Amino acid sequence: MAPPGLEVAPSSPEIQKITPLDAAAAVVEDDATSASSESIATAARDRVAVIGSGNWGSVAAKLIASNTCCSDLFDDEVRMWVYEETLPSGEKLSQVINREKENVKYLPGVKLGSNVVAVPDLLNAVADATMLVFVTPHQFIEGICNRLKGNIRQNAIAISLIKGMEVKKDGPCMISNLITELLGIDCAVLMGANIANEVAVEKFSEATVGFRHDKRAADKWVRIFRRPYFLVTPVQDVEGVELCGTLKNVVAVAAGLVDGLDMGNNTKAAIMRIGLKEMRFFSKLLFPSVRDTTFFESCGVADLITTCLGGRNRRVADAFARNKGKRSFDDLETELLQGQKLQGVSTAREVYEVLRARKWEESFPLFSTVHLIATGALAPSAILEYSEHTPRQITSSQIQYSSL
Amino acid sequence: MAPPGLEVAPSSPEIQKITPLDAAAAVVEDDATSASSESIATAARDRVAVIGSGNWGSVAAKLIASNTCCSDLFDDEVRMWVYEETLPSGEKLSQVINREKENVKYLPGVKLGSNVVAVPDLLNAVADATMLVFVTPHQFIEGICNRLKGNIRQNAIAISLIKGMEVKKDGPCMISNLITELLGIDCAVLMGANIANEVAVEKFSEATVGFRHDKRAADKWVRIFRRPYFLVTPVQDVEGVELCGTLKNVVAVAAGLVDGLDMGNNTKAAIMRIGLKEMRFFSKLLFPSVRDTTFFESCGVADLITTCLGGRNRRVADAFARNKGKRSFDDLETELLQGQKLQGVSTAREVYEVLRARKWEESFPLFSTVHLIATGALAPSAILEYSEHTPRQITSSQIQYSSL
Numbered sequence A, B: 001m002a003p004p005g006l007e008v009a010p011s012s013p014e015i016q017k018i019t020p021l022d023a024a025a026a027v028v029e030d031d032a033t034s035a036s037s038e039s040i041a042t043a044a045r046d047r048v049a050v051i052g053s054g055n056w057g058s059v060a061a062k063l064i065a066s067n068t069c070c071s072d073l074f075d076d077e078v079r080m081w082v083y084e085e086t087l088p089s090g091e092k093l094s095q096v097i098n099r100e101k102e103n104v105k106y107l108p109g110v111k112l113g114s115n116v117v118a119v120p121d122l123l124n125a126v127a128d129a130t131m132l133v134f135v136t137p138h139q140f141i142e143g144i145c146n147r148l149k150g151n152i153r154q155n156a157i158a159i160s161l162i163k164g165m166e167v168k169k170d171g172p173c174m175i176s177n178l179i180t181e182l183l184g185i186d187c188a189v190l191m192g193a194n195i196a197n198e199v200a201v202e203k204f205s206e207a208t209v210g211f212r213h214d215k216r217a218a219d220k221w222v223r224i225f226r227r228p229y230f231l232v233t234p235v236q237d238v239e240g241v242e243l244c245g246t247l248k249n250v251v252a253v254a255a256g257l258v259d260g261l262d263m264g265n266n267t268k269a270a271i272m273r274i275g276l277k278e279m280r281f282f283s284k285l286l287f288p289s290v291r292d293t294t295f296f297e298s299c300g301v302a303d304l305i306t307t308c309l310g311g312r313n314r315r316v317a318d319a320f321a322r323n324k325g326k327r328s329f330d331d332l333e334t335e336l337l338q339g340q341k342l343q344g345v346s347t348a349r350e351v352y353e354v355l356r357a358r359k360w361e362e363s364f365p366l367f368s369t370v371h372l373i374a375t376g377a378l379a380p381s382a383i384l385e386y387s388e389h390t391p392r393q394i395t396s397s398q399i400q401y402s403s404l
Helices: A021-042 A055-068 A093-100 A122-126 A138-148 A175-183 A196-200 A215-225 A238-260 A265-286 A292-296 A298-309 A312-322 A329-337 A344-357 A365-374 A380-388 B021-042 B055-068 B093-100 B122-126 B138-148 B175-183 B196-200 B215-225 B238-260 B265-286 B292-296 B298-309 B312-322 B329-337 B344-357 B365-374 B380-384
Strands: A048-051 A078-081 A116-119 A131-134 A157-160 A165-168 A171-174 A187-191 A205-210 A230-235 B048-051 B078-081 B116-119 B131-134 B157-160 B165-168 B171-174 B187-191 B205-210 B230-235
Touching: A048 A055, A048 A122, A055 A078, A055 A116, A055 A196, A055 A215, A078 A122, A093 A116, A122 A138, A131 A215, A138 A175, A157 A175, A157 A215, A165 A344, A171 A175, A171 A238, A175 A187, A175 A238, A187 A215, A187 A238, A187 A298, A196 B265, A205 A215, A205 A238, A205 A298, A205 B265, A215 A230, A238 A265, A238 A292, A238 A298, A238 A312, A238 A344, A238 A365, A238 A380, A265 A292, A265 A298, A265 A365, A265 B196, A265 B205, A265 B292, A265 B298, A292 A298, A292 B265, A292 B292, A298 A312, A298 B265, A298 B298, A312 A329, A312 A344, A344 A365, A365 A380, B048 B055, B048 B122, B055 B078, B055 B116, B055 B196, B055 B215, B078 B122, B093 B116, B122 B138, B131 B215, B138 B175, B157 B175, B157 B215, B165 B344, B171 B175, B171 B238, B175 B187, B175 B238, B187 B215, B187 B238, B187 B298, B205 B215, B205 B238, B205 B298, B215 B230, B238 B265, B238 B292, B238 B298, B238 B312, B238 B344, B238 B365, B238 B380, B265 B292, B265 B298, B265 B365, B292 B298, B298 B312, B312 B329, B312 B344, B344 B365, B365 B380
Parallel strands: A048 A078, A048 A131, A078 A116, A131 A157, A157 A187, A205 A230, B048 B078, B048 B131, B078 B116, B131 B157, B157 B187, B205 B230
Antiparallel strands: A165 A171, A187 A205, B165 B171, B187 B205
8 A cells, every 4th residue: 555655855854753654664665675676686585484374374375475476586385384184074184285275174265376385294394494474373383483493494584473472470472572582583573454364365455564673574574475455564663563463352352242232333433442542552561662653554553443343353252242241252262263263362361461460450441351251250241331440540660661 | 431541650751651641631631620620610600502403413412411401510501503494394493303302303313301492593592602512514614603703702612523624725724723713712622433323322432522722621521521421531632633523534435435345344444544544644744733642532543433334424435336436426415314414525625625735635645536536537446546556755845834
């Protein structure tokens, strides 16, 4: 998507302050891309491996494969690690994917590209790969990284499409940090307003690449993912982008509850706004470097909107409220998602652990209430009882940045 | 709505920078309210007049009447100026409203309160009023103010619920400025995520009061509008709040076009995000004092969401796209809105006049495209052709702040 393009010469301070960070980034990105094309072309071709083959992983493989095919920058073949399953037909999932070029279980009806190869052995999948795309359920990531340790190229770069956090005793750990710590390689993130099934059928949408320092790597990730119907913007705020992708699922559960209570658009918009506000404050408390403008990117407000309009978290929470909380989220997930996993409820639990450890529960009424509703401690209608809350103020003494 | 409540002692700079402006404002507002209650009570009772009796005007009268009744701060009676019409039954609209306590034409089925009095004579309606609520179609406001000139209390305060701008030769003029200029009184604005018909049936929602300097007046407006189901937050950014309420209708037209093209949630979320981005940049170009945080308030992201999910602009634009632009907006408006007016299309024209006068059209592809689609110069599907745009950069020399 073309940015409004209000960026101006740095020599113009009064205008400079209204320069859109994102537009500026996009322009720099484009310049950098064309400028660096030659030098990249002369280097060895990059080889991409996709670690994960669920709904979003399969769409990621399709996006990447359509960019690597016939490119002089990338190896044509895209290996996709498949957690092997036996289908009702008795065949192995990886064999069917390689024969049909289609993930018949998690993305039926969509061809992934002739250059996508499903590989059930993890180390075989990443052999010689210089670009690693992590897109597994987040609870598996630590085990996968431990198996990869010492078995990947040391010049490899990584990107995480995974929503969620690992909550450790000494605080939360973002997936991108976990990958960097365990494998010793740079890890960016890609998040955004992209319901997998809509991107799969090439409906126009956007995404945000969050990076820490390595702009050159960010440019590579933009090039490997973007399509005419899938616009990707890089932002130097990896924690902000990753937390947007993680926390929005908690807000989507709240939005689904509002839908299930038949409360209408005003109420849903109010709950989404309150959720976005808690996302911003939670992120900035954990990482003071997080930028407000990141929440205006696709990973922020747009992802929140699309996830609260469609998406599995909204859908299951809607059913949960219509069943007045009598059927558990696990139960409804099994019935409604055909093996896909619900992220909002587990993220709400992880967020709640962080809030409780820091005594911040009352300062985040929406996040706390979603968790307490999911565990059955509160009725679904409690999502609407904000006007009765009087959040406790956090004083500086209660916030230990050192522990974050 | 309870703010996340992260506001902290000013003595804590590193935390201070993450203090939510809005939460801080809300807290100050509450303190100020309780602190000033006594002094207000000892003063003469305020008398409220609602100038306008359409769909939103009728809901405003209901909200206000439920706060003035049995209050020792306000006169019980709320006069509502009605632009007199003869109903099919042959009766006058004002007479039916006063008999039924219901606006049978613009808000059927909702009781306004026994203390609401419909008055067809404008000067009679505002007689002795100290608080003037303007909620008419914006094209009538200048004429109304000219008739009021010299016929209102000089200590009166005003608030505008009107979406839209007056575009003059020397630039755009906000309605609140127009009222202040013509009547010489302070004018705040109230905007937010509130589809009139949902507020009318008391579904939970929020609003934002934008004020310039007069915090005491802002507190009065908050008190006169807020209900347990209608939460109001004051923000010191009158232009930002007013422009949100005005510009979001243009984005809602774009969102309706996307719906009419059956493009799905990703695309709609992307268009809404791009629209919010153009709203921010347009507002900050016109008024450098506008704050980014205002767009996180109910008047910003929440109003955008609710207006793009429901609302008349979205609805008519959806029909326009489904008719492939063969039926005009005027035509569809007459058929679908039973006399209510569509604001997005006229605002898009006014915005386009500002863009053209400053040669900014190419820097605001969404705003420009909406206008060109509405006039038939482009097909409805053009709303999706952003990736082909390369916005021209605005250089400082092209922006004459002096003329704004």
